[in-house]
Amino acid sequence: MTTLRHPLMQVRDLSKMYGARTGCRDIDFDLYPGEVLGIVGESGSGKTTLLNCLSARLEPTSGSVIYQDRTGADIDIYQASESRRRLLMRTDWGVVHQNPKDGLRMRVSAGANVGERLMAVGQRHYGDIRETATDWLGRVEIAEDRVDDKPLTFSGGMQQRLQIARNLVSGPRLVFMDEPTGGLDVSVQARLLDLLRRLVTDLGLSAVLVTHDLAVVRLLAHRLMVMHQGQVVEQGLTDQVLDDPQHAYTQLLVSSVLQP
């Protein structure tokens, strides 16, 4: 085969049990640099559990998550020290939560929300931090004169875009997104999706995107995993899975989508 790139993330036999109940089970995949992986399934199918396990926020019952850092070293996420893990989380990774309140500091200004990651890695020049933050507000289509306003005064769509800026400002290589277009109006959703799509392409980001919205994954994800009762029932190229679903559950999922 021609492309012998090393996976950015390797997931092996990953399972998370809640007592006797299955969160997710026997998950196995590689994520390559620049790849956007969509995880779809109905609520309760284990997709958010899986996302949390991948993003070092929920220790799995068994299995491993291996991430290749900027130096090319493979890090076994749950074997690594907590400080190493947390450093990754605020430099190499980003997490976009469904509810912006989980991902933003609602009581500090938009500028500080975006600047926090820069300060966390040791930037100590106020003027530079503010300039970078303002630039990022522009990139996520928030007016520059809102830089000192608190996210509490923002609309849902703006909060979500601010959350994206806050995550991307540190130049992460991998972004985890949990229903990023969740509680948004359709028109606002379209704008956010377009923005995400552009940023992901322009920055060459890798991403893991959890959603129940097949239109969202068709637009954003290169590759798709379909989850059902904690297990991956089908995975492959996004358009292949959506246009030629093999598994009964995927066929049901695809055929259940209402066409506008």
Add this chain to the structure above:
Amino acid sequence: MTSPLLIVENLHKTFTLHNQGGVVLPVLKGIDLTVNAGECVVLHGPSGAGKSSLLRSLYANYKPQQGQIRIRHDSDWMDLVAAAPHEILDVRKKTLGYVSQFLRVIPRVSTLDIVSEPLRRLGIAAEQAEDKARALLSRLRIPEAMWSLAPATFSGGEQQRVNIAHGFSVNYPVLLLDEPTASLDAENRQTVVDLIIEAKARGTAIVGIFHDADVRELVADRLFAMQAYKDAA
């Protein structure tokens, strides 16, 4: 040139409808097809013969159950049936183009961006990519005033021409065309024929479906008949 760029061997494709009593619909059975550089092979047969399914399988949009689709990618051969998703995406980025029947419209993305995107994905500078996109759009008679608009509100013919411009923006070594001239007027149909002939001259291997007999006549080097396979199933 007679160097093959695409070799299909013993390709089988069935649809199993799990939610409709597990009905199995065979579509392709034992397809063998070789397409050489600079050659245009037109899939021929009545509707329902599996022409579109074959084309979609060649693009790895459909997943065959058996067989091989080997494509010359970079300097190697890759089997699209067995390839991993990221490998297929790499083939689609550099080697394999596809003009579908309908344009999948993305909200808010301008026509110019849609057409130049495949070039930019190859790492070509935005300005250069847009120059090529503009040239293609002019050639296909999309008025300049529309370039900055998202094609959601365009007519069917306009959308199809944007789709063609998108498909022809990169000089892919292998190109799949699914009725690219279906909803076009005579003038634009001629432009598409010209584009195809130019691509062939560059050495592009083309597999297409053309219902329009005139167009077929102009571009086809040979027909690939598909009736029998369905009957055999």
Add this chain to the structure above:
Amino acid sequence: MNPQQETTLSGYNFAYLDEQTKRMIRRAILKAVAIPGYQVPFGSREMPLPYGWGTGGIQVTAAIIGAQDILKVIDQGADDTTNAVSIRKFFARTTGVETTDKTARATVIQTRHRIPEKPLTENQILVYQVPTPEPLRWLEPRETETRRMHALEEYGVMHVKLYEDIAQYGRISTSYDYPVQVNDRYIMAPSPIPKFDNPKMNEMPALQLFGAGREKRIYAIPPYTTVKSLDFDDHPFEVQAWDHSCALCGADDSFLDEVVVDNMGSRMFVCSDSDFCSERREAGHQSDGLPQVVVAQAAE
């Protein structure tokens, strides 16, 4: 001033706390000294004063004070305010130790909200009363999380606070309890001292102990330890400065309190450190044009 000798109360252990409790507190202090700036939890006792009156500082003082010590207690720099008087009296009556107003004479100084102007020596211990020991608390309400942040040196949020100041006021407006980094490691709340006093903490020859009674935390800065006030490259740390000098002693290098002297709103600025001010006056210093009062414009 003469040291006041109080009658020692009978029926109480020396310095009120029982010996086991003092040992427990001393162990916490030792650990705090060993890890400069780290907040050590301790079993804070109920004291015969309400929380907020310095129960943390009192327990630290009680654990370290000996019969030979000379104690000074200040509140906002003054020896004669209610809080200082009560605590001084408390120790005088429960220990019988000598007390003083003179910074230079004291071996143990318990303070609320100030560091004396006169440089301290290796033979002195400064005990701070701390209301809120956790500098990260304003942004992170979870104790488990702030502890983890300290453990992993995740201190980005501290600069978020300073950033917000500059964004809102054009400069770092935090003027007291200004966060510091101790020994290049732990971020620490210096208690609500004015930031004017922050530079005094750096490389101080005296041992500095911090007690938070309600929050049950003790932390420390050993003698000669680096203490840095957080700032930005383009907004460096600065202490307050006044256009006036002290209206009584003429000092232009001490922390000044603004005192309203009449119903018209006339004000004067005087040293907040009362001992420092009176010592200067005893030494013959005085204000240039006796005493400077800023007279309010007569209101109609």
